[in-house]
Amino acid sequence: MRMLTLAVAELRLMGWGLKRYFFNTGALVLVMYLVFLGMFWGVRAIAGGSVSGDSLDSMVVGYVLWLMAMMSIQATGGEVMNESQTGTLEQLYLSPLGADMIFLFRILNGILFNYIFVTIMLFLSMLTTGRMLTVDFPFFYGVLLLSILSLVGISFMLGGIGLIHKRIGSVYGILSFALIGMMLLPVYPFTGWALLPFVAGAHTVNSHTVHGTNFPAWWYILITANSLFYLAAGLMVFRVFERKAMRLNKMGQY
Amino acid sequence: MTDPGVLIHVENLRKTYGRTIAVDGLSFQARKGEILGILGPNGSGKTTTLKSILGLVSHDSGEILVNGLSVAKNRKRVLESAGAVLEGARNIYWYLSPRENLLYFAGIRGISARRATPMIEHLLRKLELWEVRNKEVRQFSSGMKQKVAMACAFVHDPEVLFLDEPTMGLDVEIALSMRNWIRSLVGEHGKTILVTSHDMGFIESLCDRVLIIRSGRIISDETLQSLKARFSEKTVEVVLEAPLTQAQTEAAEALGPCQTVCDDGSCRLRIRLHQPGSIMDLMDILRGGGSVVKDFSTSGNDLEDIFLQMIRREP
Numbered sequence: 001m002r003m004l005t006l007a008v009a010e011l012r013l014m015g016w017g018l019k020r021y022f023f024n025t026g027a028l029v030l031v032m033y034l035v036f037l038g039m040f041w042g043v044r045a046i047a048g049g050s051v052s053g054d055s056l057d058s059m060v061v062g063y064v065l066w067l068m069a070m071m072s073i074q075a076t077g078g079e080v081m082n083e084s085q086t087g088t089l090e091q092l093y094l095s096p097l098g099a100d101m102i103f104l105f106r107i108l109n110g111i112l113f114n115y116i117f118v119t120i121m122l123f124l125s126m127l128t129t130g131r132m133l134t135v136d137f138p139f140f141y142g143v144l145l146l147s148i149l150s151l152v153g154i155s156f157m158l159g160g161i162g163l164i165h166k167r168i169g170s171v172y173g174i175l176s177f178a179l180i181g182m183m184l185l186p187v188y189p190f191t192g193w194a195l196l197p198f199v200a201g202a203h204t205v206n207s208h209t210v211h212g213t214n215f216p217a218w219w220y221i222l223i224t225a226n227s228l229f230y231l232a233a234g235l236m237v238f239r240v241f242e243r244k245a246m247r248l249n250k251m252g253q254y
Numbered sequence: 255m256t257d258p259g260v261l262i263h264v265e266n267l268r269k270t271y272g273r274t275i276a277v278d279g280l281s282f283q284a285r286k287g288e289i290l291g292i293l294g295p296n297g298s299g300k301t302t303t304l305k306s307i308l309g310l311v312s313h314d315s316g317e318i319l320v321n322g323l324s325v326a327k328n329r330k331r332v333l334e335s336a337g338a339v340l341e342g343a344r345n346i347y348w349y350l351s352p353r354e355n356l357l358y359f360a361g362i363r364g365i366s367a368r369r370a371t372p373m374i375e376h377l378l379r380k381l382e383l384w385e386v387r388n389k390e391v392r393q394f395s396s397g398m399k400q401k402v403a404m405a406c407a408f409v410h411d412p413e414v415l416f417l418d419e420p421t422m423g424l425d426v427e428i429a430l431s432m433r434n435w436i437r438s439l440v441g442e443h444g445k446t447i448l449v450t451s452h453d454m455g456f457i458e459s460l461c462d463r464v465l466i467i468r469s470g471r472i473i474s475d476e477t478l479q480s481l482k483a484r485f486s487e488k489t490v491e492v493v494l495e496a497p498l499t500q501a502q503t504e505a506a507e508a509l510g511p512c513q514t515v516c517d518d519g520s521c522r523l524r525i526r527l528h529q530p531g532s533i534m535d536l537m538d539i540l541r542g543g544g545s546v547v548k549d550f551s552t553s554g555n556d557l558e559d560i561f562l563q564m565i566r567r568e569p
Contacts, residue, residue, distance in 0.1 A: 001364075002364030003364075005361055005364050005365065005366045006361060006362055006364060008361060008366070008367075009357070009358055009360075009361020009362055010361075010362075012354075012357065012358065012361070013347075013350075013358055016349075016350055016354055017349070020349050020350075020390075021349075086344055086347065086348070087342075087343035087344035087345065088343070088344060088345065088346065088347060089343075090310055090340055090343055090345075091338075091340075091343075091345055091346075091359070091406075092362065093310055094308060094310070094333055094336070094337070094338055095333065095362040095363055096330045096331070096333040096334045096363060096364070097330070097362060097363070097364055098330060102362055243312065246309075246310065246311055246312040247311075247312050248271065249271065249302065249305065249310075249311045251310055251311075252305075252310070252340060252342065252343050
């Protein structure tokens with residue numbers, strides 16, 4: 001019951017933030033759409049008429065997955081950085097329900113927001129390319145949620161590093177490029193690349209949405225295990241850095 | 255800890271940052287319904303001590319119990335009964351209103367909006383924030399922001415409130431209203447307060463007991479009353495028509511260090527009496543030597559004088 005209250009408090013905080021910074025939220029949608037337009041026109045200019053429908057579809061889905069991945073990976077690290085900057089991080093650590101639970105609910109709320117955001121982006125992108133995909137939304141969101149948890153784990157790791165080093169913004173820049181590369185890696189039939197976070201899930205969502213590919217049950221088990229592994233590892237790393245920050249009295253410093 | 259009246263029990267607390275010793279074997283207790291002031295120069299270990307009790311800083315050794323619970327083993331349970339306003343941090347979200355901040359901080363302590371509403375309304379009225387409850391905190395003065403932070407720290411009705419430099423940068427009026435509110439928390443609700451401050455007047459007017467810390471060690475732990483009694487030296491200034499005789503000077507020096515400065519037909523005698531009751535002896539010395547007293551004034555030690563004397567005196 002108290003956890004539910006915490007979840008509601010976090011949801012309310014997100015709502016207040018979106019309301020206060022409504023312009024910023026709108027600008028984010030616009031900028032992300034403009035980035036997609038740039039990519040789309042770039043591909044059209046380079047490939048001309050030879051660009052296939054499937055390639056455009058892949059680009060649309062790939063872009064949306066990349067957006068989701070980027071937003072998820074920034075979740076905990078970004079929150080830790082923001083809270084450090086605003087001088088409220090220590091107050092979160094005074095919650096008897098635990099700062100880790102606060103961050104977890106923030107991430108879950110963030111995923112909810114990101115779902116809405118990427119759905120808008122998906123439809124805007126489809127309208128731009130003129131290619132209307134038949135999206136199996138339960139599958140799309142379900143597999144995305146399963147695989148995105150691995151990036152939540154990475155995000156916890158970055159959040160932990162953020163507790164000590166505070167400014168980790170440049171890491172996100174590197175990761176955004178790394179993610180693009182990772183999502184192009186061949187993972188199915190099974191290769192070692194599938195063990196990287198998010199890659200197998202992203203491939204599954206893309207292939208199923210664009211080509212209607214179906215995957216065996218063990219593949220989904222692999223995606224789940226992969227996510228749980230990275231999530232557990234991320235939480236462990238976060239706890240290690242958390243203890244270090246408490247030892248060094250770094251929690252309240254920025 | 256056997257005494258049920260003790261809320262906070264700190265024993266042999268030690269904390270180092272690399273080679274720097276921040277807290278060096280600190281031991282003290284705070285009783286329920288007590289306002290304990292912690293004084294010390296910058297870097298003396300005040301904030302580290304408070305943060306260690308709250309579990310925000312992990313200590314190297316020693317034991318901290320709050321309400322009989324070990325902070326090291328039951329930190330989350332300890333936090334159920336603790337609230338804090340920390341120095342050097344905003345403590346609250348400036349983009350939210352006081353009401354929103356209060357709702358949020360109640361929520362992250364597991365208190366639903368419905369259950370928190372009576373307390374939120376009480377705090378907003380008590381701290382004179384009711385009229386501005388829906389305005390963004392960023393528009394407020396430092397004092398108003400500090401009031402919101404205090405309210406948020408108290409929204410879950412904790413047994414103990416930790417206030418780290420609560421009056422820093424505040425004007426006299428707001429500091430006064432905060433002092434009154436803190437006093438009412440103790441007087442009306444039996445709360446325990448641990449407060450650090452550089453504002454000696456604030457501490458003097460608020461605290462029952464004062465800990466003085468230097469280099470991570472306690473150099474004094476006593477009630478304000480006994481501290482003042484221990485440092486009861488009085489400085490007396492007497493304006494005389496003529497200088498003291500040799501015999502008068504020798505007799506006065508036996509009461510305490512004195513100094514006489516003469517100019518324009520009058521002499522000013524300044525003497526720091528070891529015992530406050532020696533004023534009468536001084537008057538006898540002056541009268542016995544036939545001195546004419548034109549003016550007479552005394553000044554005692556306030557907490558700031560005592561603090562400075564202790565900090566300078568202790569090795």
